[in-house]
Amino acid sequence: MLDLAPVGTGRTTADALADSTALARRADALGYRRFWVAEHHSMPAVASTSPAVLLAHLAAATERIHVGSGGVMLPNHPPLVIAEQFAMLEALHPGRVDLGIGRAPGADPATAAALRRTVEGLGAEDFPAELLDVLHLLGQIPAGRAPSIPASRLRATPVAEGTPEVWLLGSSTFSAQLAGELGLPFSYAHHFGTGITTQAAEVYRSAFRPSEVLDAPHLMVSASVIVADTEERAQWLAGPSKVMALRLRSRGALAPIETPEAAEALLADLDPVQAAEFFARVAGTQVATTAGAAVTALRELVARTGADELIVTATTHDVADRIATLESLAAAW
Numbered sequence: 001m002l003d004l005a006p007v008g009t010g011r012t013t014a015d016a017l018a019d020s021t022a023l024a025r026r027a028d029a030l031g032y033r034r035f036w037v038a039e040h041h042s043m044p045a046v047a048s049t050s051p052a053v054l055l056a057h058l059a060a061a062t063e064r065i066h067v068g069s070g071g072v073m074l075p076n077h078p079p080l081v082i083a084e085q086f087a088m089l090e091a092l093h094p095g096r097v098d099l100g101i102g103r104a105p106g107a108d109p110a111t112a113a114a115l116r117r118t119v120e121g122l123g124a125e126d127f128p129a130e131l132l133d134v135l136h137l138l139g140q141i142p143a144g145r146a147p148s149i150p151a152s153r154l155r156a157t158p159v160a161e162g163t164p165e166v167w168l169l170g171s172s173t174f175s176a177q178l179a180g181e182l183g184l185p186f187s188y189a190h191h192f193g194t195g196i197t198t199q200a201a202e203v204y205r206s207a208f209r210p211s212e213v214l215d216a217p218h219l220m221v222s223a224s225v226i227v228a229d230t231e232e233r234a235q236w237l238a239g240p241s242k243v244m245a246l247r248l249r250s251r252g253a254l255a256p257i258e259t260p261e262a263a264e265a266l267l268a269d270l271d272p273v274q275a276a277e278f279f280a281r282v283a284g285t286q287v288a289t290t291a292g293a294a295v296t297a298l299r300e301l302v303a304r305t306g307a308d309e310l311i312v313t314a315t316t317h318d319v320a321d322r323i324a325t326l327e328s329l330a331a332a333w
Helices: 015-028 053-061 079-092 109-116 124-137 173-182 197-207 231-237 239-251 260-268 271-283 291-306 319-332
Strands: 034-039 068-071 097-102 167-172 186-188 219-227 287-289 311-312
Touching: 015 053, 015 079, 015 271, 015 319, 034 053, 034 097, 034 311, 034 319, 053 068, 068 079, 068 167, 097 124, 124 167, 124 173, 124 197, 124 291, 167 173, 173 186, 173 197, 173 239, 186 197, 197 219, 197 291, 219 291, 219 319, 231 239, 231 260, 231 271, 231 287, 239 260, 287 291, 291 311, 291 319
Parallel strands: 034 068, 068 097, 097 167, 167 186, 186 219, 219 287, 219 311
Antiparallel strands: none
């Protein structure tokens, strides 16, 4: 499960974080393998701004599920900060911590520069070298690779008995290629709707080189899913995600998540032809249907991509609907 700690209209950040905690506990009880949280900044709809802080709380509130970042945005932080935060998490919760690393800032340029206090290291060209620094600091540098000279003199502390499971995240063939070359597990953001998921999967496998971490490629693919008793209700619950997609494309920002009732009214005011064309390209929620049909769609995604794992995400105003989706998928799968 991937969660952004979404903030709904009429709700607070505290409410959103409590909802994410309830969702993580339910995923843990249902037998899901991982619960990841994203990093976004300056977005009123998202409470998940500091993954490491939230993960410490979620790990303490659950029993066995892996908690991880989906992901930490490397351009926003010095490699040593990331390595030390996740070394600390691994020391506190051995064998349960995933470090998913992404290349995009998850923020506007001004916010990204404020996070890092410099514009240095914010370009895509710096990402591979900084990723190697993180891996070195955690004691996972791939054979034949070297960190930067400053990083080579350091190690992340505290030194845990193990190391977090490091994943590379991406929505492009650039990240797929890099993950393969470094022998890392790769998580592809299929829920972004890029249209190149299968191509990225093929690039990752073609580029893969065995490492101390992996003998063979390991691919995760994401999908946005809402499950309900009827397809009509699932589509209705998906209305807020459509409004969010519209606002993100038109304004470049995420306002708090609307209720399904408010979303229905807002969508009714749109030009039907233009709306149909937009949502054909940007679905909002990729799979919004009953449990059986959702499982069929997800199995088709696995068959098409050869994914080893699926990670699902849901944008709803009410956490009860996200929990119901998890429950229905677990029962139907």
